Amino acid sequence: MLWEDILKIVATCIASVGGAGAIIWALSSFFGKMWANKILEKQKAEYQKDIEEYKNALSCELEAVKATNEKLTYISKVQYDIEIDAIKNITQSSHRLLLTCFSILPFEKSLLQNQAELIARHDSYYDHFITCMNTFMDVYGSSLAFIEEDIARQFMKFITLCREQFELYDRVFDPKRGLPQAYLETFYQNDSVIESAHNAAIRATKEHLKEIKVAE
16 A cells, blocks of 8 residues: 555545544644654764764874874984984993993892902902993983983983992992992892883883884
């Protein structure tokens, strides 16, 4: 049965009840439109919500892409070579300093009871420790113009901790008696902190190198 046939039947029924039918028809038409509008508004609200969520997700993705692109640093080949040389020099000298800082105390803690061992290590590594610190400071100073600020801060934290360790060692070491037992554990704890600072500086350097792109 077609809709036209259905409407004719409904119209005939309404006509059979006279004026009341006209009222019924008008009311049914009014309420039908009202419910249709409500359903339409509800659907529009749902669609609008979906659209807003999609727009927000798209905006977040766009910001993430922009942030990634902004991190990429385009530099000339000459500038890149200079920066790489500076980074090589500062990482190599920092690594030598780290090893010397570790060497001034024995790796095996059981040897700490042997003051003759500590005095012998002092004689072997003390001057080398000073030399490595001075070398690193020279390299650090000459590299400041060519390395990123975050990398510079990380390496400055590292050298500060090394210097504090040296100053403590220099203050408590007795050439005849070695190191006071009360400070030995402190030295080992400081070594761990120094190593963590050095690792943080190396990580910052690696992250920076990943972001560099050489302009063609």
